[in-house]
Amino acid sequence: MSAIILEKKGQQAWITLNRPESKNMLNGEAFVELADAWDEVRADDDIRVVVLTAAGEEDFCCGGDLGEVIPLWTGVRQPQNALEERLLADPTIPDRIMLKGEPLYKPVVAAINGRALGGGTELLQATDIRIAAEHAEFALPEPKHGIVPGAGSMVRLTRQLPWAHAMRILLGGEPVTAAEALAMGLVSEVVPLAELQGRAQYYADNICRQAPLALQAIKRTALETHTMPWADAFRFEMEQAAAVMMSADAREGPRAFREKRAPRFKGS
Structure with a gap:
């Protein structure tokens, strides 16, 4: 059974963390398979949106399966399969699963079906639209164990949330509820578990109706200019806008509006 399931549905890719019996924690196989899934959707021009979710009804992801990966990394045990061998051979994989190495x-879209602890909360910070089930919880408990949340949270969280909210999560180690996460701005929406997949589908379908080059330019600009001086950021923004304006999609949008029909965007 694969630790990560990648399913392509037309222009959508659905990535499912698939270790519900282990709280969807990321073991060696999951590290490699998730890195491969991100690489595949990045390279597939037909994919316009990704939905990240998890199997089961209790846990989205309770972090890394340290009982498996730490002994592997420290040499206490030898790799048991080709995926674990790849994890040892490729030091970029931990950054790639968190979309740190290559944006x-x-x-x-994240469909958060339950607890997101440690690396689970860190992984969510690499997503854009986050829908949480009502019973979901979020926490970075690493300081309680003498370590730090070093998979992106110490950089990302204070840029995504107001300082006091971010530091409450980073320093306190205590979980926040889905309702609290919504009030902080950590998630976009909270829904009953039964409605979670449908809401994620709604957002994915809506994104697929937009012009893909425009959406990618928007996200690229938001990410790349976040710490730039304003003048540099506005210059970068105009470069992205100009590139999109030269696309066939930019001509198709106004044409479809005049003809009173849905646009047929091709990502070119």
């Missing part, structure tokens, strides 16, 4: 400019 993904396609929109990513």
Whole structure:
């Protein structure tokens, strides 16, 4: 059974963390398979949006399966399969699963079906639209264990949330509820579990109706200019806008509006 399931549905890619019996924690196989999934959707021009979710009804992801990966990394145990061998051979994989090494400019929707602890909360910070089930919880408990949330949270969280909210999560180690996460701005929406997949589908379908080059330019600009001086950021923004304006999609949009029909965007 694959630790990560990648399913392509037309212009959508659905990535499912698939270890519900282990709280969807990321073991060696999951590290490699998730890195491969991100690489595949990045390279597939037909994919316009990614939905990230998890199997089961209790846990989205409770972090890394340290009982498996730490002994592997420290040499206490030897790799048991080709995927674990790849994890040892490629030091970029931990950054790639968190979309740190190479950004993904396609929109990513997270459907959070339960607890997101440690690396689970860190992984969510690499997504764009986040829908949480009502019973979901979020926490970075690493300081309680003498370590730090070093998979992106110490950089991303204070840029995504107001300082006091971010530091409450980073320093306190205590979980926040879905309702609290919504009030902080950590998630976009909270829904009953039974409605979670449908809401994620709604957002994915809506994104697929937009012009893909425009969406990628918007996300690229938001990510790349976040720490730029304003003048440099506005210059970058205009470069992205100009590139999109030269596309066939930019001509198709106004044409479809005049003809009173839905636009047929091709990503070119």
